[in-house]
Amino acid sequence: MALRFFGAAAAVAITVGMTASPALAVTEIQWWHAMTGANNDVIVKLANDFNASQSDYKVVPTYKGSYPDTMNAGIAAFRAGNAPHIMQVFEVGTATMMAATGAVKPVYKLMADAGEKFDPKAYLSAITGYYSTSKGEMLSFPFNSSSTVMWVNLDELKKVGAEIPKTWPEVFEVAKKLHDNGHPTCGFSNSWVTWVNLEQLSAWHNVPLASKANGLDGFDTKLEFNAPLQEKHLEKLVELQKDKTYDYAGRTNQGEGRFTSGECAIYLTSSAFFGNVKAQAKFNFTAAPMPYYPDVKGAPQNSIIGGASLWVMGGKSADEYKGVAKFLTFLSDTDRQVYIHKASGYLPITKAAYEKAKAEGFYKDQPYLETPLLELTNKEPTENSRGLRLGNMVQLRDVWAEEIEQALAGKKTAKQALDASVERGNTMLRQFEKTAVK
Amino acid sequence: MQKQAIFKSKLLPYALVAPQLAIVLIFFYWPALQAVIQSFLLQDAFGLSVSFVWFDNYVELFSEPAYFETVVRTFIFSFAIAASSLSVALLLAVMADKPLRGGAVYRTLLIWPYAVAPPVVGVLWVFMLHPSLGVLSRYLRAAGIEWNPLLDGDQAATLVILAAAWKQISYNFLFFLAGLAAIPKSVLEAAAIDGARPMRRFWTVTFPLLSPTIFFLLVVNIVYAFFDTFGIIDTMTRGGPGKSTETLVYKVYNDGLIGGNLGSSAAQSVILMIMVIVLTGIQFRFVERKVTY
Numbered sequence: 187m188a189l190r191f192f193g194a195a196a197a198v199a200i201t202v203g204m205t206a207s208p209a210l211a212v213t214e215i216q217w218w219h220a221m222t223g224a225n226n227d228v229i230v231k232l233a234n235d236f237n238a239s240q241s242d243y244k245v246v247p248t249y250k251g252s253y254p255d256t257m258n259a260g261i262a263a264f265r266a267g268n269a270p271h272i273m274q275v276f277e278v279g280t281a282t283m284m285a286a287t288g289a290v291k292p293v294y295k296l297m298a299d300a301g302e303k304f305d306p307k308a309y310l311s312a313i314t315g316y317y318s319t320s321k322g323e324m325l326s327f328p329f330n331s332s333s334t335v336m337w338v339n340l341d342e343l344k345k346v347g348a349e350i351p352k353t354w355p356e357v358f359e360v361a362k363k364l365h366d367n368g369h370p371t372c373g374f375s376n377s378w379v380t381w382v383n384l385e386q387l388s389a390w391h392n393v394p395l396a397s398k399a400n401g402l403d404g405f406d407t408k409l410e411f412n413a414p415l416q417e418k419h420l421e422k423l424v425e426l427q428k429d430k431t432y433d434y435a436g437r438t439n440q441g442e443g444r445f446t447s448g449e450c451a452i453y454l455t456s457s458a459f460f461g462n463v464k465a466q467a468k469f470n471f472t473a474a475p476m477p478y479y480p481d482v483k484g485a486p487q488n489s490i491i492g493g494a495s496l497w498v499m500g501g502k503s504a505d506e507y508k509g510v511a512k513f514l515t516f517l518s519d520t521d522r523q524v525y526i527h528k529a530s531g532y533l534p535i536t537k538a539a540y541e542k543a544k545a546e547g548f549y550k551d552q553p554y555l556e557t558p559l560l561e562l563t564n565k566e567p568t569e570n571s572r573g574l575r576l577g578n579m580v581q582l583r584d585v586w587a588e589e590i591e592q593a594l595a596g597k598k599t600a601k602q603a604l605d606a607s608v609e610r611g612n613t614m615l616r617q618f619e620k621t622a623v624k
Numbered sequence: 625m626q627k628q629a630i631f632k633s634k635l636l637p638y639a640l641v642a643p644q645l646a647i648v649l650i651f652f653y654w655p656a657l658q659a660v661i662q663s664f665l666l667q668d669a670f671g672l673s674v675s676f677v678w679f680d681n682y683v684e685l686f687s688e689p690a691y692f693e694t695v696v697r698t699f700i701f702s703f704a705i706a707a708s709s710l711s712v713a714l715l716l717a718v719m720a721d722k723p724l725r726g727g728a729v730y731r732t733l734l735i736w737p738y739a740v741a742p743p744v745v746g747v748l749w750v751f752m753l754h755p756s757l758g759v760l761s762r763y764l765r766a767a768g769i770e771w772n773p774l775l776d777g778d779q780a781a782t783l784v785i786l787a788a789a790w791k792q793i794s795y796n797f798l799f800f801l802a803g804l805a806a807i808p809k810s811v812l813e814a815a816a817i818d819g820a821r822p823m824r825r826f827w828t829v830t831f832p833l834l835s836p837t838i839f840f841l842l843v844v845n846i847v848y849a850f851f852d853t854f855g856i857i858d859t860m861t862r863g864g865p866g867k868s869t870e871t872l873v874y875k876v877y878n879d880g881l882i883g884g885n886l887g888s889s890a891a892q893s894v895i896l897m898i899m900v901i902v903l904t905g906i907q908f909r910f911v912e913r914k915v916t917y
Contacts, residue, residue: 254881254882258881261669261670261884264670264671265670265671282669282884285668286668286669286670286672287672288672289670289672371756372756427775434774434775435774436774437862437864441756443757444756449756578883578884578885580882580883581878581879581882581883581884584862584863584864584878584882587864588864588865588866588867589866591774591775591864591865591866592865592866594775595775595776595777595865595866597866614883617885618884620666621666621667621668621669621673622668622673
């Protein structure tokens with residue numbers, strides 16, 4: 187009886203589900219994303235513009251929560267057999283998505299199958315490299331990209347008579363001055379502790395974070411960041427944490443308010459922080475390139491990106507893929523890229539859009555908006571600075587952050603913390619390798 | 625014989641319990657069974673490669689020292705939360721039970737926090753005690769305490785326990801209030817006539833008569849601390865700094881949803897399920913027997 191009831195309930199649910207979806211005259215393309223506020227408006231506008239530009243396809247954007255939430259929702263939907271067509275996945279989810287052969291449709295294949303014109307060379311390689319195979323085949327479509335920059339409160343620097351620091355030793359020196367003159371709780375700080383102090387630090391100095399080109403060349407990659415440079419950097423942070431010349435601000439970006447409130451006058455975080463800085467900062471500010479250690483040969487190299495890309499999910503019909511391909515072409519349009527760049531503060535992904543923004547004089551008044559682009563294109567990317575592709579990256583970051591927190595709290599030395607990060611991380615990478623589809 | 629007479633049709637009683645059964649089957653047994661099955665599998669996040677690995681997930685879990693640390697931590701959390709929220713609630717209930725002017729207002733105010741969702745509680749306490757934004761942090765610092773729960777694990781743990789206990793006080797308060805109301809006044813009056821002072825009356829009469837309520841609440845609080853503190857931890861500390869606020873439930877979430885390691889996550893859920901079954905078993909056994917005094 188219970189079973190029969192269950193059957194009946196299921197039947198009702200299915201009927202409801204069927205009647206709820208409207209009769210399809212146009213092909214609907216589901217686009218799941220994680221953008222809020224002004225950036226959500228950009229997404230809605232892009233979808234509306236695309237829908238108005240033609241009548242065969244309709245892109246339906248749906249907000250699915252934070253980056254991890256969106257990714258989990260997409261994975262759960264795939265397991266249940268109704269994945270969206272396009273899913274916005276943050277950069278650290280790249281390896282997980284890539285490993286899911288069959289669950290995703292690589293962008294280069296999609297474009298070829300749909301017969302859309304597609305020239306991978308038109309895109310900025312510093313950005314697409316992160317989402318491409320070692321052969322240069324683009325797997326996902328970069329949507330919103332940013333990089334780490336150093337936000338500086340110019341008024342406060344002026345007060346202590348300091349120039350914008352270029353190297354890490356200069357940062358420490360200025361931070362000390364700030365700390366002793368009106369900033370006792372924070373000389374400098376940063377968000378995304380592992381992204382800034384391990385991932386970007388390594389790329390910027392052209393040293394490996396992990397073997398096999400940071401995982402780009404294979405899932406059998408091993409972490410290698412328990413090396414002298416990273417150790418020296420963390421040791422310095424631990425030392426400065428003691429009197430709050432450096433003050434830890436948490437694992438994600440929750441500490442960013444400490445820059446806009448004026449508490450921290452030097453703050454390293456994403457260039458996408460621009461929107462909030464512009465809205466809230468009551469002082470003169472700029473975004474300077476990340477500092478570097480001058481004794482490291484060849485530094486600075488180039489920075490790597492953060493942000494998210496659009497993944498096309500597998501198992502859809504040819505017609506649906508044609509619509510998705512048309513939408514990606516639509517997004518690549520130069521004027522549209524310039525619009526996204528200006529409206530969201532994220533980086534343009536095509537060379538033409540970058541040139542156009544430059545020609546329009548967009549960076550004249552706001553030179554700090556070009557800083558992340560200059561960092562990304564500073565030098566031709568090397569094995570150590572093309573990008574990262576590590577499985578379980580979200581949890582890896584948590585593990586690294588746990589260890590760094592222990593070092594900053596004085597419970598471990600910098601070396602012990604980095605050794606443990608590498609060891610625990612490698613165990614997780616091997617676990618991921620086991621489950622990855624061969 | 626009489627039971628037969630109530631339902632003429634043999635099917636009717638089944639039909640009447642069917643909705644309840646269906647709910648239990650769909651929302652409890654089915655997912656529980658899935659968890660048990662998944663705990664024997666090794667699979668990627670998308671479920672594309674699945675292999676049966678027997679007890680590998682459990683073996684791996686038990687060979688991980690961090691897991692036992694989390695178990696111990698969860699028990700410490702649970703007892704700290706239960707002890708602090710029970711004692712404060714009892715104190716408040718005894719106070720509010722006295723005939724007071726505006727007693728109803730106090731009672732309502734004390735019950736209020738129960739209506740606040742756990743993640744909101746987390747955000748609330750974070751705002752009060754955030755090292756750079758918090759109002760209370762300023763006082764703590766003025767009092768010479770190095771307050772930084774972002775880095776100091778013990779402080780973070782204290783913070784989570786405080787927030788979780790605070791939220792549960794209202795619930796305990798309600799039950800204590802009801803329990804106190806059920807204590808016959810004549811017993812207390814008799815004790816008073818015998819010359820027992822208020823403190824003595826409380827410990828020798830009220831407290832023993834409340835013991836079934838206390839025991840019931842103890843179990844409920846421990847279960848609450850085990851499971852419902854997830855929202856508080858997620859908004860306050862996300863298990864950090866280090867692992868100092870990671871409880872068993874948070875680890876299930878972290879390994880399964882963030883780490884994509886569904887096998888291990890399922891194995892942890894199964895272990896948690898067993899723990900709850902044991903706890904509930906103890907509760908039923910003792911509540912049936914009615915704790916004696």
